[in-house]
Amino acid sequence: MDAIEILKQLKDQGVRFTPQRQAILEYLLETKTHPTAEEVYHHVKAKFPGVSLGTIYNTLNMLKEHGYILELSYGDMSSRFDGNAKNHYHVVCLNCGKVVDFHRPLIEMESEVAEKFGFEITGERLEFYGICPDCRRKN
Amino acid sequence: MDAIEILKQLKDQGVRFTPQRQAILEYLLETKTHPTAEEVYHHVKAKFPGVSLGTIYNTLNMLKEHGYILELSYGDMSSRFDGNAKNHYHVVCLNCGKVVDFHRPLIEMESEVAEKFGFEITGERLEFYGICPDCRRKN
DNA sequence: GTCCTTGCAAAACGTTTGCAGTTCA
DNA sequence: TGAACTGCAAACGTTTTGCAAGGAC
Numbered sequence: 169m170d171a172i173e174i175l176k177q178l179k180d181q182g183v184r185f186t187p188q189r190q191a192i193l194e195y196l197l198e199t200k201t202h203p204t205a206e207e208v209y210h211h212v213k214a215k216f217p218g219v220s221l222g223t224i225y226n227t228l229n230m231l232k233e234h235g236y237i238l239e240l241s242y243g244d245m246s247s248r249f250d251g252n253a254k255n256h257y258h259v260v261c262l263n264c265g266k267v268v269d270f271h272r273p274l275i276e277m278e279s280e281v282a283e284k285f286g287f288e289i290t291g292e293r294l295e296f297y298g299i300c301p302d303c304r305r306k307n
Numbered sequence: 308m309d310a311i312e313i314l315k316q317l318k319d320q321g322v323r324f325t326p327q328r329q330a331i332l333e334y335l336l337e338t339k340t341h342p343t344a345e346e347v348y349h350h351v352k353a354k355f356p357g358v359s360l361g362t363i364y365n366t367l368n369m370l371k372e373h374g375y376i377l378e379l380s381y382g383d384m385s386s387r388f389d390g391n392a393k394n395h396y397h398v399v400c401l402n403c404g405k406v407v408d409f410h411r412p413l414i415e416m417e418s419e420v421a422e423k424f425g426f427e428i429t430g431e432r433l434e435f436y437g438i439c440p441d442c443r444r445k446n
Numbered sequence: 447g448t449c450c451t452t453g454c455a456a457a458a459c460g461t462t463t464g465c466a467g468t469t470c471a
Numbered sequence: 472t473g474a475a476c477t478g479c480a481a482a483c484g485t486t487t488t489g490c491a492a493g494g495a496c
Contacts, residue, residue: 179496182450184449184451184494184495185496186450186451186452186495189451204485218453219453222454222455222486222487223453226452241381241386246486259424259428281435285398285440287439288437289435291436291437292433292436293432293433293436294431294432296417296420296426296428298427301424322475323470323471323476325475327476328476344461358477359477359480360460361477361479361480362477364460364461364462385459385461
């Protein structure tokens with residue numbers, strides 16, 4: 169699903185289509201990194217020099233609330249955003265902060281959780297924390 | 308494992324035993340909620356009226372770095388701390404922020420990840436996000 | 447024309463830091 | 472005794488908010 173298609177879906181829910189939002193979403197979908205709001209800001213600024221950080225946050229929160237992206241927070245550092253919200257998990261290095269994707273058949277636990285707790289599940293997050301090979305070598 | 312035992316283990320690593328730390332850790336181990344730093348602060352303050360929020364953070368970070376507690380960050384709201392770092396997962400309400408425990412046999416993916424990526428895995432986090440029954444009722 | 451969104455700036459918030467005094471070992 | 476810790480207050484960086492102007496529909 170591409171950015172324009174997603175924004176069309178959102179239009180039915182009263183969310184307006186703007187070129188800034190298109191640029192933000194396109195970047196999130198195409199990049200394989202897990203950018204911070206600041207990184208998204210700098211990237212979008214190349215196309216829209218007048219864009220503000222407030223708009224980035226506004227859009228990121230809107231997309232998160234509608235389940236199109238995932239926010240990954242780690243307490244001490246700034247949040248990272250993942251445009252590939254489904255079907256993959258993360259391995260996070262506690263030393264250097266690197267986030268590696270981990271592809272694997274989806275665990276079928278979502279429906280179990282939904283049934284057991286009565287939650288309406290919209291997203292999931294599975295992460296393993298540890299020390300990456302590079303950092304292990306250095307210590 | 309209780310608070311005193313954990314603090315004894317930490318003493319071997321040069322971490323000093325203080326009554327404030329004991330109170331913080333005891334609260335984290337006994338409570339079934341996932342308190343924020345602020346909540347820990349208010350609880351410990353009942354016993355030690357002079358305690359400061361800085362000490363709470365100091366201790367929480369120390370315990371996290373030694374792997375005794377887990378920090379759960381959610382971007383917009385403050386972090387929550389979990390004294391039961393192993394063998395359970397979370398279901399999080401995106402509307403009210405409630406965190407419910409989800410007990411289930413551990414997924415045997417850790418060794419797979421360790422092997423595939425060369426990571427030394429020290430922790431994990433599995434969460435499902437959605438809207439809890441209470442919030443669904445209200446909307 | 448209406449209402450949502452933008453850009454800007456200021457404010458708010460959670461968390462960290464620096465320091466002087468205190469406590470643990 | 473000396474290093475680690477506490478309490479306090481100020482600083483920090485990320486994120487949110489308020490508001491006037493602009494743009495989508």
